[in-house]
Amino acid sequence: MKFRIVFLGFGTVAQGLARILVRKAGVLRKTYGFEFEAVAVSDTVKGSVLNNRGLDLGKILGTVEQGGTLNDYPGGVKGLSSLDTLERADATTLVEATWTNLKDGEPGLTHVKTALKLGLHVVTTNKGPIALAYHELAALAQRKRRHLRFEGTVMSGTPAISLVKEALIGSTVKSIRGILNGTTNHILTEMESGKSYADTLRTAQELGYAEADPTGDVEAWDPTAKIVILANVLMAGRIKLSEVPREGITKITQADVDAARRDGKRIKLVAKAFRENDEVKAEVVPERLPMTDILAHVSGVLNAITVSTDVQPDVTVVGPGAGGDSAGYALLSDMLAINRALGTR
């Protein structure tokens, strides 16, 4: 199958994917038999363009990277809404990379549902639809015999979901513990070296690590969404985001950090999924980790998960949870996994 791609959302993440696709088209064809063509791109800020005879992805990237909009791209149908784009595109695959909304998942949720109903495979980095409606979407995908993959929703291009589903195939997950938010981990790491919470947050905002409204990070909505995804996808949990015990780092003081250090420990915001009385549960709370815990040494904007299974003791994976083209790469890894499942090669 040739992947005929609709991009909904064309910000940093989707552009990262586009850059990788353009650069690696030859090797992807040769190594994996993976072939693709972009047929539509739609973005609330940059406009939209559709051409079922194919778009020049390199040219689109160039236009956008130079500050232009999709209206500047020669030819094609302009100005369609995201849903009209989906309806009119002769596509096999949706790349959904609009912003995460943890309240109702929109507009991503409708994008994903519509695409699956239309018979498209979906790859997404959007945490909203997956954290809020995974089981519904997975059932829809199965009914339509289409693939829904979302490696980049947790730890970006660092493998978390595929680590368990593919590399740890056949194992049953007993628990997962992780550091799943780079902003809060960066703040805690800086506080270790004596910098204040407020200063560090401000610097992180200036550097673009942290949002202008940091609530999603410091009150732990972001890592909570991620542990819900891991629990529901990898442990067959039925957890609702709103019901997860959740405590951020806003109450952590310099005195707390110093006291932990004096005890030979480090405070980390730990997201956990575990089984209790045959039920899968999750929580996100700051913990004092001993230095013998590898998670205590996951510093700065790195993320990590430790997975415990029935057949293999703790396996930990550590890597960047954001930045560069990492999330774009996650989308590529999802498409290559679909390609492999379809038996193209």
Place this chain on the structure above:
Amino acid sequence: MKFRIVFLGFGTVAQGLARILVRKAGVLRKTYGFEFEAVAVSDTVKGSVLNNRGLDLGKILGTVEQGGTLNDYPGGVKGLSSLDTLERADATTLVEATWTNLKDGEPGLTHVKTALKLGLHVVTTNKGPIALAYHELAALAQRKRRHLRFEGTVMSGTPAISLVKEALIGSTVKSIRGILNGTTNHILTEMESGKSYADTLRTAQELGYAEADPTGDVEAWDPTAKIVILANVLMAGRIKLSEVPREGITKITQADVDAARRDGKRIKLVAKAFRENDEVKAEVVPERLPMTDILAHVSGVLNAITVSTDVQPDVTVVGPGAGGDSAGYALLSDMLAINRALGTR
């Protein structure tokens, strides 16, 4: 396809696989459509038994765990050599778990070659054939359209090869750095807390971590074989085991360990594969790692690799490199990957 299995070598590793297969048969069938039957088991110490109508793996395990031999198993053909077993077995898959021989790879190398020539898939934990003859064996497997997998040769059940080939699909590996030998890492960790090299080695031997002849570990043959496997398999290297610069830990003194600690560093035996002038190279030498390197915090018998790729910055995986049924699980993960590739489900 039903996996009709020949076991060559039925020591700890193969017994670990057998235990998992017996315990998880139901869930493996249900979740992955994976079905199996043991048709032959051959071991230089425990004897051999073949029955093409199927063996009761639970009964074989029970016999062996109680100190019996395969001659005590009721029925079947007894006393066949490993090669006669392969010839006469009506099998689809060889589980090769005989001892590692890094000089000429035997008897594993002949087992693997013979099985592939006979049209069997092969899964193995035996480092010898893969470290010495990977490209030849891979070419043979491809010619015969059979699968050859060997996840357990590096880091046991902790994913290393499948981490890159599956979870990091589509990426090009630039370099790999790892701690790939538990015995030497355990000795170095103990030396950090002031214990002597000799005492620690003796204790490790008593506990069964280290061999009676520890040369393979302390002179770094074992981690060198593993980095050669990673370099040749994941980076398309053409490295010969005998040509890899290799230095063990026998020259590391307590003074070296203490001096490193005073500089805020830790000595680790680091195995590396990297590209230099378009050529893939490898080496294994003790290094003083700064505490900012996550590998500095991989303690005791844990193993780890850090993989750097073109699309994703450093990803590190940490986990046990031996012990329990971990290597047995690696063999299962290989068979499930073959099952998936064959499209059974």
